[in-house]
Amino acid sequence: MTAVVxxxxxxxxxxxxxxxxxxxxxxxxxxxxxxxQRGPSDVRVLARLECKxxxxxxxxxDPLTNKTLLRALQVKDxxxxxxxxxxxxxxxxxxxxxxxxLLLPPTASSAPVVAAPEAKRAAVESLGRPRVRLGAHGSxxxxxxxxxxxxxxxxxxxxxxxxxxxxxxxxxxxxxETKTSAGLVVADSLSAAGFAVAHLQLxxxxxxxxxxxxxxxxxxxxxxxxxxxxxxRTLSAALAGPALLGEAALGLGRFDLSFxxxxxxxxxxxxxxxxGQPLTALANLWLSATLGVGVQW
Numbered sequence: 001m002t003a004v005v006x007x008x009x010x011x012x013x014x015x016x017x018x019x020x021x022x023x024x025x026x027x028x029x030x031x032x033x034x035x036x037q038r039g040p041s042d043v044r045v046l047a048r049l050e051c052k053x054x055x056x057x058x059x060x061x062d063p064l065t066n067k068t069l070l071r072a073l074q075v076k077d078x079x080x081x082x083x084x085x086x087x088x089x090x091x092x093x094x095x096x097x098x099x100x101x102l103l104l105p106p107t108a109s110s111a112p113v114v115a116a117p118e119a120k121r122a123a124v125e126s127l128g129r130p131r132v133r134l135g136a137h138g139s140x141x142x143x144x145x146x147x148x149x150x151x152x153x154x155x156x157x158x159x160x161x162x163x164x165x166x167x168x169x170x171x172x173x174x175x176x177e178t179k180t181s182a183g184l185v186v187a188d189s190l191s192a193a194g195f196a197v198a199h200l201q202l203x204x205x206x207x208x209x210x211x212x213x214x215x216x217x218x219x220x221x222x223x224x225x226x227x228x229x230x231x232x233r234t235l236s237a238a239l240a241g242p243a244l245l246g247e248a249a250l251g252l253g254r255f256d257l258s259f260x261x262x263x264x265x266x267x268x269x270x271x272x273x274x275x276g277q278p279l280t281a282l283a284n285l286w287l288s289a290t291l292g293v294g295v296q297w
Contacts, residue, residue, distance in 0.1 A: 013044045014091070021051040021075075024084055031088035034254060036095065047091050051075050058090045062098040069094045082203040085251070089201075131166075133158040133249075133256060135294020139172055143266070145284040148187060150176030156258075156292060158247075160199065168195040168212070168245060170290075178280045183224035183232065185272045185280050191216025193262075195245045206256075209246035214264055216240065218282045220272045237270040239282060255295055262288045 014036065016029040028049070036045075046061040056073045071090055078086065138153045154172025161167065170193050177186045195212030218239040222232045243264030249256045269283035 015044060015046050016091075017046075017048045019048065019050045021049045021056065021087075022078060022083070023049060023087055025049070027084040028088045028091070030253075031085055032091050032095075035088065035092040045095055049087060051078075058087065058094060060091060060094040060098070062095060065098045067098055069098055085204050131160040131296065133294045133296040135256070135258065135292045137170070137172075137258070137260075137290040137292025139174060139288055139290040141174055141176075141286055141288035143282055143284065143286050146271075146281040148176055148178060148280045148282065150174040150187060150189065152189075154290075156290075156294070158197075158294075164199045164201075164208075166197055166199065168197045168208075168210070168247070169193070172290075181225070183222060186221045186223070187218065187280065187282060188221075189216060189218040189239050189282065191218075191239055193243060193245075195243070197245065197247070204251045206249040206251065207247070208249075209244070212243050212245060214239070214241060214243045214262075218270050220270055220280070220282070222272055235270060235272065237282075238268050239266060239270070241265045241267045249294075251296070254297060255293065258290075258292045258294060260290045260292075262286075262290075 014029050014032045016025045016032070018025040028047075032045075032047070043064050045063070048057075048059040050057040050059065054075050056075045056078060058071045058073070060069045061067075062069065071094055073090065134155070134157050136153065136155050139151065141150045141152075142148065143150075152172055152174030154170055156168070156170035158168050159166050171191075173188070173190045175186070175188050177184060179185075191214050193212055193214035195210050197208045197210035199206055199208035216239045218237060220235045222234070224232045241264050243262055245260060245262050247258060247260040249258040264286050266283050266286060269281060271281040271283060
């Protein structure tokens with residue numbers, strides 16, 4: 001099979017009709033077109049939603065493969081917090097299942113697929129595309145050994161690669177300070193982290209997490225109350241260690257709100273001391289939380 005060239009195309013058009021289902025057809029259509037945004041722009045997918053008794057059916061007519069597909073579900077499945085998104089995802093899964101046949105080599109017994117080469121290429125590309133979320137967040141981090149609390153912010157990226165598996169990356173800067181009888185200690189850090197993650201989609205909610213590693217640098221600056229008694233110094237060290245990430249994100253169309261928690265262990269200790277007694281430290285176990293907003297495509 002020849003290599004597929006990345007095409008940035010408009011979304012495939014989806015027409016949705018509704019037969020007795022408690023759904024907003026326009027909202028289902030918009031959500032489906034968002035998911036199929038890298039599909040061929042000259043293909044119009046026809047979808048019908050049917051609710052009869054306890055049975056909920058999604059029927060898709062795909063002109064790209066000249067096939068009709070049906071998925072049978074239960075009407076009770078539409079009682080979720082986001083029934084339109086549930087229906088849209090069921091519709092999209094049928095379309096992508098149909099398009100996946102374009103990845104298979106033709107056989108002598110297979111029926112011919114009536115589709116333009118450009119449309120086939122765009123459909124194949126849409127199946128293999130990574131899904132990306134980019135955003136910004138505010139953060140809070142505490143080092144449990146000393147009680148030092150730091151706050152800041154940064155940017156993050158989430159890339160879904162294969163099925164529910166992907167990577168999470170974030171870059172952030174944080175600042176904190178603590179006052180003692182001896183003076184003021186200011187802490188600053190700049191770090192980046194990478195995680196291998198798995199996700200579970202529950203309607204509009206995405207849950208995920210996995211292991212990773214955080215690395216960067218940190219600095220402690222001590223300013224004494226009386227410099228004739230205590231000497232102020234600046235200390236710097238690497239801030240690095242294994243970490244574990246947990247995340248929940250709420251999808252709002254192409255945008256999302258995300259909340260993460262992270263725990264990790266600092267491999268190197270950075271401590272501020274007076275007369276041999278520790279004042280504060282970036283050391284041992286850390287716990288952090290972030291709240292962010294992002295855009296996905």
